[in-house]
Amino acid sequence: MRRSLYASTAIHAAILLWVAFGESLFRGSPETEFEVTGVTILSVSEFEALTAGVEPTPDVLETPVAPPQAEESAAPDPPTPEEAPPPVEQPEEAPEPAPDTQPEPPSPEAPQAEVTDQIAALPTPSGAPDLPPSDTPTPREAPRVAPVPAPAPEPEMETAPDVLDQPVNPDTSDAPAEEAPETAPEEATTEIVTEAETPSGGPVAPVASLRPPPRPARPTPPAEPEETADAPEPEPEQEPEQEPEGDPLADAIAGAVADANTTETTQPAAPSGPPLTQGARDGFRIAVQTCWNVGALSTEALGTTVVVAFEMGRDGVPVGSSLRLLEFSGGSEAAAQQAYDAARRAIIRCGVNGYDLPEESYDRWRQVELVFNPEGMRLR
Amino acid sequence: MLKRYLTLILATLVVLTPMPASAQEPLRLEITEGVIEPLPFALPSFIAADGGASDVAQDITRVIAADLRGTGLFRQIPPDAYISDVTSFDSPVQYNDWQAINAQALITGEVETRGEQIVVRFRLFDVFSEAQLGEGLQFVGEAESWRRMAHTVADEVYERITGETGYFDTRVVFIHEEGPKNARLKRLAIMDYDGANVQFLTDSRSLVLAPRFSPQGDRILYTSYESGFPQVYLMDVATVSRRPLEEIPAGNMTFAPRFSPDGNRVVFSLEQGGNSDIYMLDLASGQRTQLTNAPSIETAPSFSPDGSQIVFESDRTGNQQIYVMSASGGEATRISRGTGRYGTPVWSPRGDYIAFTKQEAGRFHIGVMRTDGSEERLLTASFLDEGPTWAPNGRVIMFTRETAGTDGAPAVYSVDLTGRNLQRVATPGMASDPAWSPLQ
Numbered sequence: 001m002r003r004s005l006y007a008s009t010a011i012h013a014a015i016l017l018w019v020a021f022g023e024s025l026f027r028g029s030p031e032t033e034f035e036v037t038g039v040t041i042l043s044v045s046e047f048e049a050l051t052a053g054v055e056p057t058p059d060v061l062e063t064p065v066a067p068p069q070a071e072e073s074a075a076p077d078p079p080t081p082e083e084a085p086p087p088v089e090q091p092e093e094a095p096e097p098a099p100d101t102q103p104e105p106p107s108p109e110a111p112q113a114e115v116t117d118q119i120a121a122l123p124t125p126s127g128a129p130d131l132p133p134s135d136t137p138t139p140r141e142a143p144r145v146a147p148v149p150a151p152a153p154e155p156e157m158e159t160a161p162d163v164l165d166q167p168v169n170p171d172t173s174d175a176p177a178e179e180a181p182e183t184a185p186e187e188a189t190t191e192i193v194t195e196a197e198t199p200s201g202g203p204v205a206p207v208a209s210l211r212p213p214p215r216p217a218r219p220t221p222p223a224e225p226e227e228t229a230d231a232p233e234p235e236p237e238q239e240p241e242q243e244p245e246g247d248p249l250a251d252a253i254a255g256a257v258a259d260a261n262t263t264e265t266t267q268p269a270a271p272s273g274p275p276l277t278q279g280a281r282d283g284f285r286i287a288v289q290t291c292w293n294v295g296a297l298s299t300e301a302l303g304t305t306v307v308v309a310f311e312m313g314r315d316g317v318p319v320g321s322s323l324r325l326l327e328f329s330g331g332s333e334a335a336a337q338q339a340y341d342a343a344r345r346a347i348i349r350c351g352v353n354g355y356d357l358p359e360e361s362y363d364r365w366r367q368v369e370l371v372f373n374p375e376g377m378r379l380r
Numbered sequence: 381m382l383k384r385y386l387t388l389i390l391a392t393l394v395v396l397t398p399m400p401a402s403a404q405e406p407l408r409l410e411i412t413e414g415v416i417e418p419l420p421f422a423l424p425s426f427i428a429a430d431g432g433a434s435d436v437a438q439d440i441t442r443v444i445a446a447d448l449r450g451t452g453l454f455r456q457i458p459p460d461a462y463i464s465d466v467t468s469f470d471s472p473v474q475y476n477d478w479q480a481i482n483a484q485a486l487i488t489g490e491v492e493t494r495g496e497q498i499v500v501r502f503r504l505f506d507v508f509s510e511a512q513l514g515e516g517l518q519f520v521g522e523a524e525s526w527r528r529m530a531h532t533v534a535d536e537v538y539e540r541i542t543g544e545t546g547y548f549d550t551r552v553v554f555i556h557e558e559g560p561k562n563a564r565l566k567r568l569a570i571m572d573y574d575g576a577n578v579q580f581l582t583d584s585r586s587l588v589l590a591p592r593f594s595p596q597g598d599r600i601l602y603t604s605y606e607s608g609f610p611q612v613y614l615m616d617v618a619t620v621s622r623r624p625l626e627e628i629p630a631g632n633m634t635f636a637p638r639f640s641p642d643g644n645r646v647v648f649s650l651e652q653g654g655n656s657d658i659y660m661l662d663l664a665s666g667q668r669t670q671l672t673n674a675p676s677i678e679t680a681p682s683f684s685p686d687g688s689q690i691v692f693e694s695d696r697t698g699n700q701q702i703y704v705m706s707a708s709g710g711e712a713t714r715i716s717r718g719t720g721r722y723g724t725p726v727w728s729p730r731g732d733y734i735a736f737t738k739q740e741a742g743r744f745h746i747g748v749m750r751t752d753g754s755e756e757r758l759l760t761a762s763f764l765d766e767g768p769t770w771a772p773n774g775r776v777i778m779f780t781r782e783t784a785g786t787d788g789a790p791a792v793y794s795v796d797l798t799g800r801n802l803q804r805v806a807t808p809g810m811a812s813d814p815a816w817s818p819l820q
Contacts, residue, residue, distance in 0.1 A: 276407065285409050292414035293484075296453040298543040299732075299775065299797060309406065320510065338543030341506065341513075345484055346414070348508040352479065367406035376412045 273360040284355055288370060291350035294342060294377045301338040304331030305373045308343045314362050316354030318347050326369060343372040416800075418455035419541065421448065422483035422507075424466040425459070426500070429492035436498055436523065437491035440530040444487065446574065447534035447548040451776075452801025454541075457483050469501060478507045485513070487537055497522060500529045504537055514540045527576060528820070535819070547771040548573060551817040552778065553591040553600055554792060556580065557810035561786060568602055570617070573771075573816070575806025581620055590767070590813050594639045597817040601625065601637040601646060612637040612648050626661060626668065636679045640707075641687045647671070649679040658692055660707075671709035680724050683707065684751070685731040691715075691751075693723045702736055704751065715753030724767055727751070730774035733797070737766040737779075746779050748797065759799040763788075772818045778805060780812040 294302060311322035323344050328336035347370065357365050425441045428434040448454040464477035469490035478486050489502035503516040517536060519529050528549055535546025556569040556578075565584035568591055571577055581600070582588055589610070591602035600615045607624070612634040615622040625646060628634055633656075637648035646661045657672045658681045672678040676696035683690055684707075691704045694712070700721040705712035716722040720740025727734055731751070738745040738758060744765040749756040764782040771778070775797050781804075782790040790812035792805040805814070 281407075281409060284407075285411055288409075289411045289413050290415060292411060293417055293419060294414045295416040296419040296542050301543050323509075335543055338541075341509075341541075345506065345508050349482075349484065352508070365407045369406045369408040371408065371410040372414075373410055373412045374414065377414050377416065 273363060274358070276358070276361055276364050280357060280361075284357060284365070287350050287355055288346055292343065292346035292372060294374050297342055297374070298335060298338055300331050300335040301342070302374045302377060304335045304339045305329050305371065305375070306336055306339045306343055307369055307371050308340060308347065309367070309369045310347060311367055312351070312355070312357075312365060314359060314366075316351065316357050318351045318355075318368075320348060323347065339372065339374070343370065346372075418453055419484050420455045420457050420482055421485040421487060421537075422457050422462060422478055422481070423448075423459075423487045424462060424464075426489035426491050426502070427466065427469050429469075429490050429499075432493040433491040433498065436493075436526050437489075440491060440500060440526055440533070441489070443527055443530035443574075444489075444534045444537070447531060447546075448537060450574065450803070451538065452796055452803070453538075454485075457481055469503075473505055473507075473510075475505075475507055475510045478505075483507050485537070485541060487533075489533065493523070494520075498526060498529070500526075500533060502533050502536070504540055527572065531572075544775055545773045545819065547773050547776060547816070547819065549820050550772060551597070551820070552792075552805070552814050553581075553593060553602075553817070554807065554814040555588060555591065555812045556808065557790060557812060558584065561788060568600070568615075569808075569811075570600075571807070573805075575808075578808050581615060581617075582622075590636060590815075592638050592815050593817045595641055595643045595818060597820060599639075599643075600815075601639065601648075603635045603637070609633050610635045612646075614646075626666065636681065638682050640683050641685055647681040647683065647690060649681070658690070669709070671705070671707075672712070682726045682734075684727045685729055689727075689751075691725040691727055691734055693725060700739075702734070702753070715749070715751070716756075717753055718756055726768055726770060728770050728774040729772055732774065735768035735770060735777050737768065746777060746795065748777075757799065759795050759797075760793075760802060765793075767813055769814055769816045771816050778814045778816055780814065782812070 306328040307326040309322075309324055309326040311319045313319060325336065325340040328339065331339070423441060423445050426437040428437040445456050449456055461481050462477075463480055464474045466488050469488060473486060473488075484507055486505040486507050487502060488505070489500065492499040492501075497520055499518060499520050501516060501518045504513045505511070506513050514536070517533075519532055521529050531546075531548035531550075534548045538544070538546035538548070550573045551570055552573050553568065553570045556567045558565045558567075566588050567580050567584050568582040568588045569578055569580045571579070582604070586604050586606040588605075589603040591600050593600060598617055600617055602613055602615065603610050604613050605611075606613070607630075609631065610633040611628065612625040613622045614625050625634065625637065625648070628650070633651040634648050635651075637646050639646055640660075644663055646663060647658060648661070649656045650659050655675055656677050656679055657670055657674065658678045660669045660671055661667070662669075671681075671690065672692075672694075674694065674696050676694055678692055678694045678696075681690050681692040688707055689704055690707050691702060692712075693700055694703050695701070696703075697714070700723050701714050702716040702722045702725045703712035703714050715734070716736070718738070718740075720738050722736050722738050724737045725734050726736070728748075733748040734751055735746065735748050738747050743761050744763070745758040746760040746765045746768050747756060747758040759777065760779070760781075762781055763784040764780075766780055768777045768779045770776075771794075776794055777797065778792060778794045780790050781793045782788055789810045792807055792811045792814045793802060794805055795802045805811075
């Protein structure tokens with residue numbers, strides 16, 4: 001998912017940029033053309049820059065996407081360093097150049113900083129012995145990349161718990177990273193499996209509620225990564241640190257990407273427990289329809305379909321203030337109001353003691369839209 | 381500069397790029413089956429603001445309850461089941477207490493006397509939504525008109541819950557009948573829709589038939605044998621004065637009159653030489669216009685609410701059927717398609733249906749159909765049902781039902797447009813040919 005997202009983002013950006021500025025850039029004036037060539041050259045300069053030192057912040061953000069995929073291979077890590085160097089021009093070429101450059105320039109310096117940090121966390125849980133063997137086959141990059149991917153699987157498991165902790169203390173990025181290692185292994189399994197949520201019905205909700213915190217506390221993500229998805233986050237953070245001078249706009253992009261990442265990571269975690277069974281749906285529907293009394297409705301209201309949206313508490317009781325007429329069809333506004341009143345009475349009356357819905361799936365029925373279609377009840 | 385633009389646009393794109401995993405979507409279900417049952421309401425006795433209002437407060441409460449119950453759409457929860465006791469009109473509603481007895485609507489009120497007048501206040505609450513339905517209202521009127529004030533309150537409650545205008549503050553003109561079947565005496569009478577305040581408008585010396593209210597409810601058309609032949613008369617309700625609709629040659633007959641929606645014209649049947657056709661009379665000018673011209677019997681005309689069309693019955697095909705034509709006459713279109721005979725069509729005040737009498741297989745029915753003849757539905761079935769008349773809200777139909785045998789007697793019944801809530805209307809005796817007035 002993430003890869004596709006980044007790829008889509010980069011491609012869209014490139015296209016839009018081309019449309020917006022391509023004409024001016026490549027208008028034919030020597031300057032624009034020069035820039036184009038510069039772009040090509042830049043990739044080369046990037047390599048050189050890598051040798052000298054790495055700066056780019058924005059690119060790093062994108063690179064993370066690759067790592068997760070290539071965790072098993074060596075590809076992921078290289079992109080980060082390479083793209084990092086060319087901060088300005090990368091936007092357009094970012095997607096293409098990155099892959100090309102990755103294999104070739106396994107620059108030691110840039111990668112070292114990032115990779116080493118990640119590895120540092122990983123080694124603790126699993127072990128360093130794996131690194132040497134895996135790296136051996138691969139050329140230059142092997143030594144750097146290999147270590148990362150190998151440990152990755154385990155750390156991911158560990159990092160998962162970290163993410164959970166982060167929301168609680170988003171500001172302290174370092175602390176969680178350290179503590180995580182120990183607790184990580186145990187909790188990691190539960191999180192990945194999602195079974196963790198099942199045992200204690202409560203956990204599900206917390207996960208969802210925790211989503212917001214992570215966003216503001218972007219810095220925390222560096223703490224690290226649980227699964228492949230998290231891998232990208234840590235890198236962006238590391239780079240910013242290395243490049244304090246970073247461009248504010250680049251930081252903004254980094255922030256945006258971090259947000260996107262966090263939302264993605266949280267969304268999958270947010271899933272709200274097992275889906276509702278057909279039996280549960282039918283039970284809910286029947287419970288409402290037993291209170292849906294259309295006997296006092298006008299003939300016009302009987303021809304009006306209304307959609308009522310509302311929210312329910314974890315106890316299955318509709319939140320009265322959340323009830324609202326979402327849409328209607330087949331009648332006048334006045335008729336829709338009458339139909340809505342009847343529907344609202346039905347929802348509230350039969351839900352006064354709470355609808356019988358599985359609590360572990362709360363997120364799946366917290367928001368409800370009921371379509372009250374009286375067509376079959378008309379003039380019976 | 382360019383760099384800044386690029387980075388800014390890129391940032392925007394990143395932020396706006398739709399996430400593959402969308403936010404949790406709401407659970408969406410469709411409900412197509414509900415229940416059809418009277419809506420339970422609680423109606424604590426209206427509070428008497430002073431000692432003099434005690435009795436009238438009780439009476440008003442009783443009439444409101446009867447109005448709502450009579451519709452078949454509401455069910456009153458017995459006062460004995462009430463947990464809360466409303467002691468003050470302005471005291472907050474204890475919703476929990478009313479929810480506990482499953483009251484879905486709560487009506488509270490107060491009555492105050494001011495000399496010869498009384499003041500009636502009421503509020504309506506949606507119990508489970510814990511909110512007031514509409515604004516509280518206050519009516520001031522003569523003490524002797526307390527029934528009308530009660531009906532008005534009931535109309536407001538009915539409208540706020542059902543979305544349709546009420547029909548409680550209305551009257552019904554009908555034919556009061558006395559005596560054995562072979563020597564029946566008939567009088568024109570008028571009463572409140574619920575059978576109260578009966579007044580006789582004619583004596584029993586002349587046979588009277590088929591009264592019809594004017595759109596304003598201030599005049600009545602009816603057919604009387606006062607002259608020896610059936611003839612249409614126009615009566616002023618306030619003064620009970622009457623006159624023939626128009627002078628016609630002896631031997632001719634006029635019958636089946638009905639007002640136009642604006643009350644300025646009357647359509648009726650005129651029988652001449654054994655043939656009856658439909659005519660229209662302009663009340664202001666006295667000009668009469670023939671609308672049909674056929675050797676068959678054309679009668680029972682009724683205007684559409686917009687006055688542009690007239691529905692009537694005719695046996696021009698050899699069998700009594702229902703036709704629709706322009707209000708100015710011309711070619712008519714048959715709309716009844718079923719087997720049996722159709723008659724006495726009446727256009728609904730809302731314009732959506734036409735009620736009729738149907739005779740088939742030895743039984744009579746009151747039914748409704750769309751104005752194009754589609755969606756025919758029979759609402760009743762008995763030995764003899766006939767002469768439907770619409771409530772002003774187009775939701776209820778009143779008609780005559782007569783029992784079989786030598787002891788058979790006519791009575792007035794009402795039925796909901798849905799075919800439910802068939803019930804007999806209270807009348808002082810035998811009654812037939814009801815006609816519903818507009819809201820007063």
